[in-house]
Amino acid sequence: MKDSTDTDRSKTQASARLLRQPTDSARQARFDHKAIEAKWSKIWQETKINEAPIGGSGRDPSAKLKIRPLRPYYNLMMFPYPSAEGLHVGNMYAFTGSDIFGRYMRMKGYDVFEPIGLDGFGIHSENFALKIGRHPMDHAVITEKNFYAQLSKIGAMFDWSRTVETYNPEYYRWTQWLFVQMFKQGLAYRAKANVNYCPSCKTVLADEQVIPARDASVLRVAGGDGLCERCKSTVEKKALEQWFFRITKYAEKLLNNLESMDWTEKVKIAQKNWIGKKEGIEIYYPVKDTKEEIICFTTAPVNFGMTFIVISPEHEFVQKILRGEVVVSKEKLKEITSYVEMCAKRKKDVGEKEKTGVDTGLLATNRVAGWDVPVWISDFVVMEVGTGAVQGCPAHDTRDFEFAQKFGLPIKRVVVGEDGDMSDVDTIAKVIVHGMNGTMVNSEFLNDLPFEKGLQATMDFVEKKGWGKRVSTYHLRDWLISRQRYWGPPIPMIYCEKCADGKKGEQLDMPGWYSVPEKDLPVVLPRIEDYKPGDDGIAPLAKHKEFFNVACPSCGANARRETDVSDTFLDSSWYFLRYPSVIQEKILLADENILDTQRVSPGNLDNNISTLDNKSSNINSTKLGERSSNILSARDTERVSSRPPNAPWDPEITKKWLPVQMYTGGAEHSVLHLLYSRFVWKALRDWGYLDFSARSAQGGLGWDEPFSTFFAHGLVIKDGSKMSKSKGNVVNPDEYIASYGADALRIYLMFMGPFSQGGDFRDSAMEGVSRWLNRVWKIVMGSMTKSRSPMSEKVQKALNKLVKKVGEDMEHRRYNTAIASMMEFTNLVALEGGTVTEDEAKVLVKLLAPLAPHLAEEMWENLAKSEKRKVKSEQEKEQGVVRKNSFALSVLRSPFSSSVHVQSWPEFDASILAEDEVTVAVQINGKTRATIATSLVKIKEESAFVSLCQNDARVKKYLDGKKILKTIVVPGKLVNFVIV
């Protein structure tokens, strides 16, 4: 890399004395973005400017800390999942927006920690690896290299000394540890759940691999069921034992803070809806001639209009009928059996279907109304909702109405709406549902009560009688953790049949199950070649005895490891806790592989794979850990060996740096990732693993939440639609970085539209940004020549205003308008002679620094050198020659000469602002007829100013012969004459 500035300096020094500017034209040429970016990214690596002073047992941060007390600021962007060969421009957009804020906060005086990592362990990465026919382990190595190489080029202030990759055994060891804690605390359990199964591919599918039948065109072909993404055959649901986390236990806690959290509003609403709290009542209905009781949940107990009960085909009561524990006639049993089978086939949660159902022939007693109702089975009732049993009130629920109409069940009106219509409810339009206004009728003691009051009175009555009780239900379901897949952390559990038979186990309610002792973690994922998703929902690892055969931790008998792996969302639910505590002896960017800016070419790639394959010949369970580390590169091995083994995070560091102050990410993670992270955080706190008691929270919700602020960024679209490979409109940032530079791309991306809303990517607009940066370069470099035009008061005032504007926009992440204002400023400078003073240039460079970090740094260095020259020549004037190593020389090494990125953010002068000229609009009846340029000072004399407006020629002609009814004055903005 060529260091152009050194030659520059010697030239300048030699020529400066000749009072000529032979370098001016050279300086003003188009800046060389490639050289500048290469130069500064190298210097930033060497000076470690982006490494946060984390503290703890890591590197000594004292150099940065001596100046003032630590002001930690954890600025985090959601880490990417490498599901493709490399980054696309949408990733870069998000990272840039997050980084600009981090850089701004650093200039505001914070110690900013901005880490980066990869969420490469899970279904996205696995699917991509499967698609291109590469082993996920090999794929991880390649994507890590590619992604990190690309990420290192976008000019972000990532702290490369602390990265997290979720597939690294040293990371997922703690993901497994987290699972173990969940189990120990009774929050992990096993239950049957439906998984998607394709009978043709003989494989389990993730939800996102099932084409929903609600897509109309598909519906016609398939007749209402979900289709396999690959072979288009109908997907079935299979009930299999799965691991769950009891997140529902935290439903209230997750709901609690939501209102007061500083999060993007729509994300909070999405979470609230997802948790979906509903207050209602569970009512018990005894089934005649049996000892059974069916419990119905409802938010609207319209019991006097209740004419039947419907239960889900998966309801326990149905099972009892099928098992013969509840007796029905032979014909009925046959009917029910075939109906339940039919439902199992057509089950794939999709929108409304034609209502079907079967009568059990049994009756249940509606004790409130004092009559019996038939018990039906229908799959419009979903087991997962409420109690899986519904009390049918057809006149006041549209679904119940459809069902009753289809099967000829009685429909009884008990609410009259505002229209007073008392007629039979015989069309769906007449159905008055909960939430509408109405009055109770035909309801004995409830008559004449308003609808809502009637419901409350019913609940009171039922509770008093002991026939039911008020409950809250939640839309939130427990978190299904297990995946019958290969690429994920093996669930660290062991099942011992012997203990199970003896009713022994770590948890009372889960005989036979033991968590893997913590000292034995991680349970390393072995390299196997048959890693494809298995037949009949069996995980790939289940075919490997050498993996699952293990001694029972309790009795020592032959036991079996769990062979499912955990959900990717578990990996990402705690990674932000890990970052500050990562210890790395070796700095990532010093690694030649990562520094290498060349992407892996197909040729190299083959070489890589063959090398990797050689390392992984056969599976040997005792050497798994070692081997896996080899596969994952030497760097990881070093990390593994140098880390204290006993905790996933350092408590001291964690106290200092968490919670995450600013979290940026896509709104698509509004629900799952953000909710899971909150859940895990709260659970860890409850268990005492996050102990912040020693330090009081810094206002707001403090330690209650993992992310103090969450900002949802927008999406980059291309040609009006979301980027996707199938549409062929994916933009790779590399080529743009190569031809325009990272700075220009960063600014262009942010200039497209508000960061919160995204924008439409188009090539042509890049040109404009690139041209503008060049104009900035010229203006700044021109400030150092002696031929510049005199100082302009207009420019000075405009710059002062600009500082205010850009600062405000940065706070709100309105980068697009910040950039526009800076463009306005440079346009003004062009009108005013094209130059600014060096002091003005410094301010401008600072404002630009977060947006265009390389270019700003280069300009800053030039300004610093210019200042040094000036100081020196002044001293020469005064004292003759400067002695080497004198005090004067040390002055030259002022803070100014260090990086622009650690300078303080410029401040504006409010008093200058007040002197600014303003343009006042003069309106007649709200219509602007003239504008008058004046200063705020003049406007203070209001009456004089009003008459001035009145007498303006453009205004006068409208006022002549008219009467002024009213004059409205908005100081500094407008004067409005209301006339007739």
Next chain:
RNA sequence: GCCGAGGUGGUGGAAUGGUAGACACCCGGGCCUUAAGAGCCCGUGGAGGGUUUCCUCCGUGUGGGUUCGAGUCCCACUCUCGGCACCA
């Protein structure tokens, strides 16, 4: 169906209830140049008028409303995009 975001020039987008279209892209014209490119300057919502400086009318998805004044607030529609969906 429900929830959320949105609808402003040829395009991306600006506008604490106060001059609609900032800033850019595209396009057109000019300067420079042997030429091209780059760069610089000017114009650019629509319609109409004034031989310049200017003036008038219309205009923020549709229809109402509040207000001295509405892209912005309220009501009712409508369309687009995201998410959820037989949620009892």
